[in-house]
Amino acid sequence: MTIDDAMHLIEMLAAAFPKQRLDERNIAVYARMIEDFDRVEAEAAILHLMATATFFPAIAEVRAAIAEGRTILPIWEDAWDQLITIRKRHGSYVGPRWGNQIGWDDLTDQALRIIGGYESFCAVSFADEGTMRAQFRDAYTNLRKKRIQVEATSGLDRIGSNGVAALNGGAL
DSSP: HHHHHHHHHHHHHHHHOOSSOOOOHHHHHHHHHHTTTHHHHHHHHHHHHHHHHOOOHHHHHHHHHHHHHHHHOOOOOHHHHHHHHHHHHHTEEEGGTTTOSSOOOEEEEEEOOOTTTHHHHHHHHHGGHHHHHHHOOOOOHHHHHHHHHHHHHTHHHHHHHHHHHHHGGGGG
16 A cells, blocks of 8 residues: 555554554554555555454554455364364364364364364363363464464565664664
8 A cells, every 4th residue: 555545544643543643653653564565455454443443453463454454264163163164074084184174274284283283182081171162272273373473574674674674864
């Protein structure tokens, strides 16, 4: 998006939080830090933040909101429910051992491998399922957070030192 588009979005965000005082320099820094994203994605994230944030978000929170919208990763509960459904429908006859992976994405697959794999998931006793669920939650949430963080920082090389130096004549 253009720097003007980015500045407009940040001004819109600032207007939604009137207690937060931003000068032109603050707006310019925020705008420079989001201009590497697509305008539609950034606007959707800004609108989401305006509707849900209690306090004016930091640049990292704005970039994370844009990245989260871009990645479209399910929350851990949805991934867990999907695994439960697959287990009920197919039992242990899916997964790498059987040469096919049915119904789950690579993030779910990584989290599942961290907690022992699909076979362990299928073999867990009812008494231990809560523990496995908590382990899956932690693994999936951490992996998801890392994936969003990678996406949030992926465009920073396009901003580069020239973009930061352009703010306020190079004096930040």
